[in-house]
Amino acid sequence: MEQRKLGRPTDQRMALLRNQTTTLLWYGRIETTYERAKEVARMAEKLLTKAIRTYLDTQKKVVERKENGKDVKVELVNDGPQKLAARRAIMRVLYDIPEMRQEKESKQSYRERTHNIKHPLVEKIFNEYAPKYDKRAKDNNNNYGGYTKISKIGFRRGDGAEMAIIELV
Numbered sequence: 673m674e675q676r677k678l679g680r681p682t683d684q685r686m687a688l689l690r691n692q693t694t695t696l697l698w699y700g701r702i703e704t705t706y707e708r709a710k711e712v713a714r715m716a717e718k719l720l721t722k723a724i725r726t727y728l729d730t731q732k733k734v735v736e737r738k739e740n741g742k743d744v745k746v747e748l749v750n751d752g753p754q755k756l757a758a759r760r761a762i763m764r765v766l767y768d769i770p771e772m773r774q775e776k777e778s779k780q781s782y783r784e785r786t787h788n789i790k791h792p793l794v795e796k797i798f799n800e801y802a803p804k805y806d807k808r809a810k811d812n813n814n815n816y817g818g819y820t821k822i823s824k825i826g827f828r829r830g831d832g833a834e835m836a837i838i839e840l841v
Contacts, residue, residue: 676711689715694767696820697801698793701839706824709838713820716840719765721799721816722758725807727802729755755798762794769793801840808841 679684688708691788693715704712729752737744751759771792773782789795805819823837 673826676707678707678711678718684813690765690767693701693719693765694769694793696840697766697797698769701837702834703825703830703837706822706834706836709822709836712838713822715765717817717819719762720797720805720819723759723802724806724816726755727798727806759794759798760833763791763799766793 676731678688680688689711692702692704692708692712696712696716697719702712731750731752733748733750735746735748737746768791771786773779777785786792800821805816809816819841821839821841823839825835825837827833828835
């Protein structure tokens with residue numbers, strides 16, 4: 673399937689699609705032109721499928737550490753090789769969005785909440801979207817896909833471009 677050019681040079685087109693895909697996965701819904709929405713849907717579906725197929729690939733390891741002069745056994749959970757490769761592939765496409773401070777949240781509680789999260793969007797994909805869509809696929813007895821929905825909303829005033837809302841199902 674050939675990619676649409678969207679009237680832009682390759683570097684600008686790819687930056688636009690990466691930005692819109694990142695925004696879609698972070699907020700769950702965006703408004704854009706219909707042609708862009710179709711391209712963003714393709715990109716988002718591929719990334720989500722990678723995450724869904726590999727999110728269960730983890731390895732547990734027990735490590736002994738010294739804390740306060742005592743030997744303590746700590747269980748670490750690391751990504752397996754397939755999940756790590758998928759995580760890196762997703763990070764290569766998406767932009768990094770910092771976690772936002774919630775309303776009336778102190779700086780200290782914000783730091784405590786986000787101190788061990790380096791890439792919040794990737795974590796959201798693997799921890800929220802992947803299990804949700806995997807369960808949905810198993811319940812509906814179908815393969816992967818169908819994570820986005822595009823709704824046409826009319827024409828833009830000014831240039832008459834067909835507008836659409838794309839959202840995660």
